[in-house]
Amino acid sequence: MSILEVRHLEKIYEGKVAHKALDNINFSIEKGEFVGIMGPSGSGKTTLLNLIATIDRPTAGEIFINGKNPHVLNRKETALFRRHELGFVFQHFNLLDTLTVEENIVLPLTLDGESVKEMDKKLQYVTKKLGIDSILKKRTYEISGGQMQRTAIARSIIHSPSLILADEPTGNLDSKASKDVMETFTAINKEEKATALMVTHDPFAASYCHRVIFIKDGKLYNEIYRGENRQAFFQKIMDMLALLGGESRDLSAVRL
Amino acid sequence: MTFPQFVYRNVVRNKRTYAAYFLSSAFSVLIFFVYALFIFHPDIKQGVTKTAAIQLMTAAEVIMYVFSFLFVLYSVSTFLKSRKREFGILMMHGMTRNQLNLMVFLENMLIGLGAIVVGIGLGVITGKLFLMIGAKMIGIGPLRFYFSEKALLLTTCAFIILFFCISLFTTALVRVNKLIDLFQAGEKPKTEPKVSPFLSLLSAVLLIASYYLSATTTLQTLIFRMFPVIGMTIVGTYFFYTQLSVFITKLLQKNRGLFWKKTNIITISSLAYRLKDNARMFFMVTIVSTVAFCAVGTLASMNVMNRQVKQDFPAEISYLANNDQPVQQQNLLQIEKELKERKLEYTSHQVLIKYIAVASSTDRFTPKEIPVVSFSDYKKIMSWAGYAVEEKRLAGKEVLGMRTGSFSNPEEVTYTLKQDHMKLRQSKMSKYVVLPMQLIFSEGLVISDELFEKVTPERTKIYTGFYTSDLKKTSGIGENLVEHGMKYYSDKGPYSMTVSGTIYENQMSMYKMMLFVALLIGAVFFIAAGSFLYFRLYADLDYDRRHYLTITKVGLTDQELNKIVTRQLSLLFFVPILVAFVHSVFAFMALQSLFSLSIAKEIVIVLASFLIAQFIYFLLIRFRYLRNLKKTLV
Numbered sequence: 001m002s003i004l005e006v007r008h009l010e011k012i013y014e015g016k017v018a019h020k021a022l023d024n025i026n027f028s029i030e031k032g033e034f035v036g037i038m039g040p041s042g043s044g045k046t047t048l049l050n051l052i053a054t055i056d057r058p059t060a061g062e063i064f065i066n067g068k069n070p071h072v073l074n075r076k077e078t079a080l081f082r083r084h085e086l087g088f089v090f091q092h093f094n095l096l097d098t099l100t101v102e103e104n105i106v107l108p109l110t111l112d113g114e115s116v117k118e119m120d121k122k123l124q125y126v127t128k129k130l131g132i133d134s135i136l137k138k139r140t141y142e143i144s145g146g147q148m149q150r151t152a153i154a155r156s157i158i159h160s161p162s163l164i165l166a167d168e169p170t171g172n173l174d175s176k177a178s179k180d181v182m183e184t185f186t187a188i189n190k191e192e193k194a195t196a197l198m199v200t201h202d203p204f205a206a207s208y209c210h211r212v213i214f215i216k217d218g219k220l221y222n223e224i225y226r227g228e229n230r231q232a233f234f235q236k237i238m239d240m241l242a243l244l245g246g247e248s249r250d251l252s253a254v255r256l
Numbered sequence: 257m258t259f260p261q262f263v264y265r266n267v268v269r270n271k272r273t274y275a276a277y278f279l280s281s282a283f284s285v286l287i288f289f290v291y292a293l294f295i296f297h298p299d300i301k302q303g304v305t306k307t308a309a310i311q312l313m314t315a316a317e318v319i320m321y322v323f324s325f326l327f328v329l330y331s332v333s334t335f336l337k338s339r340k341r342e343f344g345i346l347m348m349h350g351m352t353r354n355q356l357n358l359m360v361f362l363e364n365m366l367i368g369l370g371a372i373v374v375g376i377g378l379g380v381i382t383g384k385l386f387l388m389i390g391a392k393m394i395g396i397g398p399l400r401f402y403f404s405e406k407a408l409l410l411t412t413c414a415f416i417i418l419f420f421c422i423s424l425f426t427t428a429l430v431r432v433n434k435l436i437d438l439f440q441a442g443e444k445p446k447t448e449p450k451v452s453p454f455l456s457l458l459s460a461v462l463l464i465a466s467y468y469l470s471a472t473t474t475l476q477t478l479i480f481r482m483f484p485v486i487g488m489t490i491v492g493t494y495f496f497y498t499q500l501s502v503f504i505t506k507l508l509q510k511n512r513g514l515f516w517k518k519t520n521i522i523t524i525s526s527l528a529y530r531l532k533d534n535a536r537m538f539f540m541v542t543i544v545s546t547v548a549f550c551a552v553g554t555l556a557s558m559n560v561m562n563r564q565v566k567q568d569f570p571a572e573i574s575y576l577a578n579n580d581q582p583v584q585q586q587n588l589l590q591i592e593k594e595l596k597e598r599k600l601e602y603t604s605h606q607v608l609i610k611y612i613a614v615a616s617s618t619d620r621f622t623p624k625e626i627p628v629v630s631f632s633d634y635k636k637i638m639s640w641a642g643y644a645v646e647e648k649r650l651a652g653k654e655v656l657g658m659r660t661g662s663f664s665n666p667e668e669v670t671y672t673l674k675q676d677h678m679k680l681r682q683s684k685m686s687k688y689v690v691l692p693m694q695l696i697f698s699e700g701l702v703i704s705d706e707l708f709e710k711v712t713p714e715r716t717k718i719y720t721g722f723y724t725s726d727l728k729k730t731s732g733i734g735e736n737l738v739e740h741g742m743k744y745y746s747d748k749g750p751y752s753m754t755v756s757g758t759i760y761e762n763q764m765s766m767y768k769m770m771l772f773v774a775l776l777i778g779a780v781f782f783i784a785a786g787s788f789l790y791f792r793l794y795a796d797l798d799y800d801r802r803h804y805l806t807i808t809k810v811g812l813t814d815q816e817l818n819k820i821v822t823r824q825l826s827l828l829f830f831v832p833i834l835v836a837f838v839h840s841v842f843a844f845m846a847l848q849s850l851f852s853l854s855i856a857k858e859i860v861i862v863l864a865s866f867l868i869a870q871f872i873y874f875l876l877i878r879f880r881y882l883r884n885l886k887k888t889l890v
Contacts, residue, residue, distance in 0.1 A: 055348065076352050083350020094345045098269040103257045108349045110257050119257070155349075 002028040009061035021047045023218045036209035044218040066162040087156030091168035093148040102136040146177030166198040170205045182208040207234040263362045276790035285375025290386045292407035338795040357427040368419025393768040456503040462492030473846040497535040541785045545836035548781035555774040557855035570641035571721030577751035602724045610713035613674040627700040630708035650704040657685035658700030660693035730757030829874045
């Protein structure tokens with residue numbers, strides 16, 4: 001059964017010159033899959049993610065998450081849909097500075113009015129798994145970038161959403177922290193059977209995915225599967241990026 | 257963490273952002289409570305000045321309340337605007353619209369209730385002090401501390417209603433159109449500020465016109481000009497900040513010799529953005545400060561009014577009665593007795609005043625009769641009061657208008673007397689007050705000695721003046737003869753009389769009371785203006801940090817950073833204050849038309865004290881701001 005299904009998705013930005021950011025996108029993600037989306041700058045990756053994340057509305061086409069189309073829901077239902085079905089990880093972490101690490105993590109449960117006991121139980125489980133159980137009482141400005149991103153991941157999975165959406169999760173991290181974060185993703189994907197969709201520039205981060213979808217000029221360009229060898233997969237992604245011929249910085253991010 | 261805990265932490269951990277707003281609200285509550293203590297104090301329920309005091313303070317309560325309402329409304333809406341990104345994150349995690357409203361409502365109520373508790377708490381602690389100062393100023397004996405439940409109840413209810421209504425309003429202010437806009441708020445590069453040359457010109461024209469109008473105001477035009485000028489100034493000020501100031505900085509940027517010189521490039525380039533971003537805040541601070549300056553300044557200049565007592569009443573005690581009245585001797589004896597009892601050295605003089613019948617005059621109201629004194633008597637009256645007579649001796653039918661108050665304006669009037677249809681043309685007026693208005697209650701003339709001999713009066717009166725060196729000591733003399741120091745002339749009454757000391761004391765106590773009220777309200781306004789500035793600064797702190805971080809990476813010494821920051825902060829702190837100063841100075845120019853003595857000294861003192869207060873505030877904030885900034889820069 002597919003968790004995410006995208007059909008004939010189209011997004012046009014109105015303006016002095018209308019710009020077609022996405023053009024007839026079709027794909028689906030199965031339960032437990034970990035999918036990456038890559039493409040040159042301006043290819044429409046982030047637009048696609050925003051549409052799936054329900055923070056922007058498509059011009060045409062449909063999106064089904066767990067069999068439901070969030071864009072036909074009213075405001076309150078949309079909010080509840082996000083709360084229950086989706087988890088978010090951002091490039092800029094987007095943690096609330098006024099809250100401690102643990103408070104940030106339980107935020108989705110707080111909004112849902114869950115009991116403190118239940119929240120504590122889930123918090124312990126998730127933070128042990130992510131290796132951040134020692135910094136729970138700290139404030140966001142006291143921890144490192146990698147720890148912040150792992151906090152954000154903990155927040156995105158604590159309510160067991162159907163789909164985790166990640167927007168350049170390694171974009172603000174150094175190579176060591178990137179590796180930690182991607183291994184965390186792989187672990188929760190494997191052990192929790194969490195489904196995740198990640199937009200990235202970074203071929204190293206993308207090499208952790210099961211499958212990478214390439215977009216160019218708002219259209220699906222190609223997709224490649226990982227198979228057994230991550231090293232070989234990384235090379236294939238590099239080749240594909242070279243073929244796509246995006247901007248040079250897509251290629252400069254070589255880290256091994 | 258439950259939802260209420262979440263709300264609580266949102267507020268408590270943001271205390272730096274809310275500090276100034278909180279303190280300012282608490283201060284408003286405190287002052288409101290102090291007034292309420294006065295109003296409900298059982299010991300100030302009687303007496304004339306005391307009734308006035310209660311009325312005045314009730315008015316002050318209303319002003320305070322309306323102002324607090326606007327202040328809280330504006331502050332809360334600015335807070336909300338700066339939290340767009342935070343709201344975006346919360347909405348992403350599935351916060352419903354209702355939850356967001358509830359959160360904002362609870363946060364506001366939390367701060368509001370906190371401010372009420374702190375304000376009233378401070379009021380209870382400092383209440384005795386305020387009662388002492390207030391009692392002294394109103395001129396009544398020391399008031400005991402009386403904790404009035406009514407005052408407590410009034411303050412609590414009033415402010416709970418206030419915060420409740422505003423919390424309800426503001427939830428409607430959180431407009432969440434598209435999540436994506438919320439989310440990207442603050443991350444978008446700022447667009448270049450745009451200005452309209454037309455509106456810039458309009459602003460300049462409006463300001464110059466209203467300054468010109470207020471500078472040339474006279475007593476007659478004051479009332480007609482006041483409201484249009486206020487309106488013009490407000491609109492002009494708004495466009496001054498949103499348009500004209502940006503327009504000027506753009507002109508500055510074109511001058512490369514200036515713009516590309518050292519740190520000027522950083523200061524001036526952010527100037528345009530800062531002015532435009534902060535235009536509304538600058539506007540609010542300017543208007544609020546202007547109101548505060550004008551209120552305190554106007555009251556301070558009332559001090560001059562008391563000096564005017566000496567001018568308006570040349571004799572410390574003046575008494576006028578018909579020549580044949582038996583009470584006259586009796587009253588004069590009483591006054592002399594009282595003066596002696598007080599061991600006051602005095603001189604007393606008498607002057608004959610003739611009332612002559614008038615047939616017609618060129619004035620709008622022709623008096624039936626007009627009092628006249630001879631020129632020699634006029635000279636005597638002047639010298640007793642300590643003035644030198646500069647006018648030339650009158651001869652023949654020459655007359656001089658008798659000044660009866662500082663405000664009298666010389667008018668050209670021709671009186672035709674019944675006696676021989678003699679025409680007397682008054683073209684000039686005496687320089688100083690000859691007889692107080694209260695005494696004769698009409699125009700009067702000084703005529704030449706020859707003429708004075710010739711005219712046959714309808715009746716004659718005797719003016720008696722008692723002169724002492726200290727007018728304050730005459731307070732309370734003849735209490736049974738005059739009320740509040742003045743007994744007006746009337747057809748029925750046998751005599752009219754003024755006592756300067758009593759008049760002075762009454763004016764002084766009224767004035768002190770008003771000053772007490774105005775000072776407190778002025779302080780509330782001034783502190784509110786300061787809290788706008790404070791909030792603006794901390795809302796921009798994150799952006800500024802990034803900004804300065806970029807600049808320091810290019811290579812900027814600590815001194816240079818201090819210089820840039822100091823300049824930008826002083827801009828934020830002193831531009832609105834200076835504009836408010838200019839506004840107030842022109843307002844005081846208009847006010848001057850009400851007084852015959854100069855009020856410049858009082859105004860300079862008031863403005864200087866405000867400037868000093870602002871400067872101290874500036875130093876304090878600059879120190880904290882730099883420390884905060886450098887913590888991240890290393």
